[in-house]
Amino acid sequence: MNNINQLLVQAQAAHDAADWSKVLQCVQQLILGEDSTHPEIVKNQAYLRELALSVLEMGDFQQRWEIAKVFVRLGNVAITPLIEILEDEDAEDDLRWYAVRILGNLKNPIAIASLVEFLKATEDEELKALAAAALGQIGQSAIAALSELLASVDTRVLAVRSLSYIRQPEIITPLLSVVQDPLVEIRAIAIEALSSFHDPRIPPILLNALTDVAAAVRREAVLGLSVRTDLHSSLDLVTKLQPRLDDFNLQVAQAAAVALSRIGSDEAGKHLFIVLSSPRTPIKLQIEIVRALAWMKTLSGLEYLQQAFEQLSLETLWLEIVTVLGRVSDSTLTASSTGILLSIVRSQHPAVEIVSIKSAIALSLGQLGNIEAIEPLIFLLADNNEVVRLHVVAALKNLAPEIAYQQLQQLLNNPMLTPDFRNGVTAALVEW
Template sequence: MQGNINQLLMQAQTAYDSADWSSLIQYLQQLILVDDEQHSEYLLELALSILEMGDFQQRWDISKVLLRLGNIAISPLISILEDEDTEEELRWYAARTLGEFQHPEAIAPLVELLKTSEDEELKAIAATALGQMGSLAITELSQLLKQDDTRLLAVRSLAYIRTPETITPLLSVVQDAEVAVRVTALEALSSFHDQRVTPVLLQALDDVVAAVRRIAVLGLGFRPDLNSELDLVTRLQTKLYDFNIEVCCAAATALSRLGGDAATHHLFIVLMSPHTPTTLQLEIIPALVWVGTLSGLKYLQQAFNQIQSEKVWQEIVTVLGRVEKPHLATKATEILLEFLNSHHPATEITNIKSAIALSLGQLGNQQAIPSLTTLVKDSNEQVRLHAIAALKKLAPEFLPISLD
């Protein structure tokens, strides 16, 4: 047996000297099965060299060897993870491998990575690694919630993990004095359909901080299943009148997700109000499409005819082209064609006329062919180009042979 080990060690060293990483991986895989930890430090050194210099697949394979080597690999992997000058892919593997160790020593450096790294992919890997540790990481992070100087970091880490086990510790800080802690906890909690979360979100609708109210509004918007029971449309429509415009915009989005004619009606009332800022109007317009009702499209038609705003006209025409449901797409086509043929002042504006052509092409309804054929002959080149592009999608045979 010892002779076999010595032979493998020699072969491994030869492969290392010639940078034959694939062969070295094979020798290391054999050595970890037969070696009695007598040469573990040496094997670790060889394995780390592959992790540092190997290609993607070789790094993937050697990470399994590192796991088999045991806890002696944790410290050097942490050093790689903490070295900001190390290439991101190498740190990616270090984080991933540390997560599979499920060892308490790996928690702090992974948490620190979440705090300091600007690389979103690397942070996601660190969060996944913490998630792999399950209750071990959550227990450690929950302890960090009790300390003022680590509470925000712990909340952010728990938010990245996103497993049901994090609900209880996150609920413990939803009333925290620090705004960032409340916002982070509520945002993470809103992704869970858990009966403990809904009352917290409802209470947060009246938080003194706008950022907290906004998260609560958006979170409740993902619960159409509770709409009837809690009358969410009525609760959220009041936030269309919030003092903070971002909360108002969030309410528009949330109401569109809850759906129904009641939500549509509330959105329309605010859209038509002369006191509504343009920013909010431009948020409500797509919401009236996302809500997925005929009434929403009819309200947009009415708004186009009554509101005197080029930005509003442009947005209405654009979002009507994004309707996907067949019966609604037919109605959207009819509305756009009515705009085009009604001599509305908006249709004299080049950008809007072009947008109508583009939207008609996106909707793909054959009803638009005659009007698009007319637009191909428009005096404005931009309008002609958009009409040609639309006809190419719908009916290229209707394009004239010469477009001069």
């Protein structure tokens, strides 16, 4: 009791001296301390609220940030003065920012109503966005209020955005009402949020959105369907998604490549390969498809990559193909991936003469961990480029260091080695 009274006296003295740091300290001890439910503190709650408001209005950034936590503990007694700050157009923006944030954390029906009304009235876009986010964080209790805002053109975007933050099944019905809204932003936000739910009403909406006039909406629809691979047979998703590979918007086409890779069927791989092989396909999309074929984790996907390496003529794509082949982690496919890389090494393909390609092949073979690659890698030491040899050494060390080292030592005793090869082996042993 004496300690509480002492803190109250100290807080008042600090307030009179404009020592906001001390006021904050005293209020924190009283409200956040172990005695916060003491009758004397409860009796002085309104007074403590006024002290907290003084810190909120006059303190620096850190003091305001800390006192905001006190307001949450004060609860409903803090709502009215915070609403007054919110509605005061002459109040500084930072102060109103804190009022919005605290009201959102209070999660009280009166606080919700005040935030909704603020959304309707304010013209400050930054504060509007903050209020929308606060309502979204409140969650289920705010859904009814936000749903009412969908009726007005002025508040519909913010209401949809707020509902999208909540991610509870109750938002499905209100969001379904705006999937055909004239505004692209509203349609895109609604489609993205709806994609989070496994509700039978949603897949038809996503399929319809695949042909939306707006690229942003089409992309969200593709992304939404990409996580519903469980429906790929019943909805014939490969057929539905394949046209989006040719979408004039690159981001939509890239999203379609990822979606088809997740389905992972041979038919999906075939469509990816066709677009990859087309001379009309932008290089960025080709790179995305190369990765998608590897992500499929199927033998047919790897075979398509091998065909693409043989048919395409861009160094960038050759490099990407040998790189993704080295990232294959499925134990049932690493041998096939190793075989493809070794066939490239042994071929007369022009890519094999490029330093960056040879280096990438060496690293990929080292990553795959197949000891079948040791001998072909050692033969790459005959290359007269030091960068290639360094990559080969790194690959051998990663693959099977002891076995590789023994073979290198044995090779030095072979009188048939060419000078370049002998120099490469010697340099490798030195690097070891």
